[in-house]
Amino acid sequence: TKTLRETLQDVIPAKQEQLKKLKTEHAQAVVGDIKVENIIGGMRGLKSMLWEASVLDPNEGIRFHGLTIPDCQKVLPPAPGGKEMTAESMLWLLMTGQVPTAEQSRQLSQELASKGQLPAFIEQLIDSLPQTLHPMTQLGIGVAALNHDSSFQSAYEKGMKKSEYWTHTYEDCINLLARLPALAARIYRNVYHPGKEIPAIDKDLDLVGNYTNLLGFGGNKNLTEYLRLYIALHGDHEGGNASAHTSHLVGSTLADPYLAYSAALYALAGPLHGLANQEVLRWQQAMQKELGDNVTHDQIKEYLWKTLKSGQVVPGYGHGVLRQADPRFIALQEFCESRPELMASSTIQLVKKTYEVAPDVLKEHGKTKNPYPNVDATSGCVLYHYGLTEYKYYTVIFGVSRALGAITQLVWSRALGLPLERPKSLSMDALEKLIKSS
Numbered sequence: 001t002k003t004l005r006e007t008l009q010d011v012i013p014a015k016q017e018q019l020k021k022l023k024t025e026h027a028q029a030v031v032g033d034i035k036v037e038n039i040i041g042g043m044r045g046l047k048s049m050l051w052e053a054s055v056l057d058p059n060e061g062i063r064f065h066g067l068t069i070p071d072c073q074k075v076l077p078p079a080p081g082g083k084e085m086t087a088e089s090m091l092w093l094l095m096t097g098q099v100p101t102a103e104q105s106r107q108l109s110q111e112l113a114s115k116g117q118l119p120a121f122i123e124q125l126i127d128s129l130p131q132t133l134h135p136m137t138q139l140g141i142g143v144a145a146l147n148h149d150s151s152f153q154s155a156y157e158k159g160m161k162k163s164e165y166w167t168h169t170y171e172d173c174i175n176l177l178a179r180l181p182a183l184a185a186r187i188y189r190n191v192y193h194p195g196k197e198i199p200a201i202d203k204d205l206d207l208v209g210n211y212t213n214l215l216g217f218g219g220n221k222n223l224t225e226y227l228r229l230y231i232a233l234h235g236d237h238e239g240g241n242a243s244a245h246t247s248h249l250v251g252s253t254l255a256d257p258y259l260a261y262s263a264a265l266y267a268l269a270g271p272l273h274g275l276a277n278q279e280v281l282r283w284q285q286a287m288q289k290e291l292g293d294n295v296t297h298d299q300i301k302e303y304l305w306k307t308l309k310s311g312q313v314v315p316g317y318g319h320g321v322l323r324q325a326d327p328r329f330i331a332l333q334e335f336c337e338s339r340p341e342l343m344a345s346s347t348i349q350l351v352k353k354t355y356e357v358a359p360d361v362l363k364e365h366g367k368t369k370n371p372y373p374n375v376d377a378t379s380g381c382v383l384y385h386y387g388l389t390e391y392k393y394y395t396v397i398f399g400v401s402r403a404l405g406a407i408t409q410l411v412w413s414r415a416l417g418l419p420l421e422r423p424k425s426l427s428m429d430a431l432e433k434l435i436k437s438s
């Protein structure tokens with residue numbers, strides 16, 4: 001059985017060839033034009049970067065190497081005793097474009113578990129941070145500091161050849177992913193449950209099984225399964241979203257993967273991006289507090305209008321690219337529908353009812369291009385129900401997950417020799433001059 005690294009090594013030459021052909025045969029082909037609205041509109045819709053693992057269709061949602069979320073749920077191996085696809089099997093698909101066997105996925109779990117222990121100085125660093133520092137800030141600090149042991153950085157200093165970039169990047173990426181559960185769990189323990197002993201990494205568990213254990217929810221099989229699905233689903237969402245793009249940009253300077261991913265985490269920490277799942281729960285709970293149980297559709301409608309009229313966005317709705325309900329939202333909703341304990345929760349019921357009325361309200365409001373829910377509309381509410389109630393922590397879980405896609409592209413960027421990113425910017429005066437002269 002081949003390992004992930006060996007499988008990757010096998011698929012790299014064909015991709016390098018594909019890129020070479022694009023460069024030599026199609027370098028001047030035109031695939032779109034740039035309008036002023038793109039330049040002032042946050043580059044929405046501009047086709048301007050390479051990203052190998054996934055492509056987002058506005059109506060169909062995300063596909064990972066062509067596979068939809070339901071396809072992945074069918075073919076990607078679960079953890080022993082579980083049903084949901086694992087982070088490892090999703091990583092394998094993202095990196096190689098192939099579906100791993102259960103044995104390959106298991107081997108990868110064992111490799112990650114064997115590399116998962118944090119260096120002592122990282123533990124001390126995290127323990128020295130104030131409990132009041134936002135968990136995302138702490139995560140970024142920890143990830144950046146892991147570059148103390150960066151293989152890429154030390155090989156670069158010694159003058160490695162370009163053809164070796166990807167192997168050192170790969171080594172850093174696997175170490176980074178392996179250490180994320182211990183790092184993220186330590187932050188959770190320090191901030192919310194200080195003083196309790198953190199268990200050791202279990203060599204027989206998958207990445208998320210260990211993460212749940214380290215968080216202190218080891219016995220909670222429902223939460224473990226939910227987190228497996230959540231982490232696989234949030235793994236990648238093509239390259240232009242703020243966190244993925246940040247990782248790609250910083251990585252393009254040949255900063256090592258730890259630095260690149262730490263930068264990405266701070267993009268994820270913004271309320272328009274990853275922080276939205278904490279905002280959704282806060283918003284849902286404020287609604288529940290104001291309206292009580294057995295809320296009617298009309299009451300929700302009124303509450304939605306109140307939010308909109310106060311100039312706020314409805315968290316969990318809208319998207320930069322999607323123009324339909326997010327299939328990740330649908331997959332999480334289906335997870336809820338299949339579990340009576342979740343359907344009995346008033347918060348989950350409220351998510352469902354909100355989904356039944358919010359698109360019409362947002363359409364009537366008329367601003368957002370996508371009046372449908374994104375993944376954040378439900379993700380935090382399930383965590384809350386399963387006992388992970390500290391919503392300031394939710395984006396950290398997203399941060400553990402998004403590493404899957406970011407590290408995949410970091411490896412591919414180095415394997416393909418992609419250059420430093422450097423788009424052209426213009427001042428408004430320069431833009432006006434250009435418009436006049438064209």
Ligand code: CMX
Nearest residue numbers: 272273274276313314315316317318319320367368369370
């Ligand atoms: N509620 C109210 N207004 C909204 C809205 C929402 N959920 N979504 C978009 N709008 C508004 C925008 O604020 C914008 O208003 P202005 O013209 O006054 O600036 C207008 O509609 C047009 O925006 P858009 O083109 O439809 O959306 P963008 O690409 O600019 O932004 C996003 C996308 C996600 C930031 C936005 O929809 C939003 O703020 N949603 C709520 C926060 C959220 O759920 N974020 C999670 C995103 C998912 C992820 O990161 O994975």
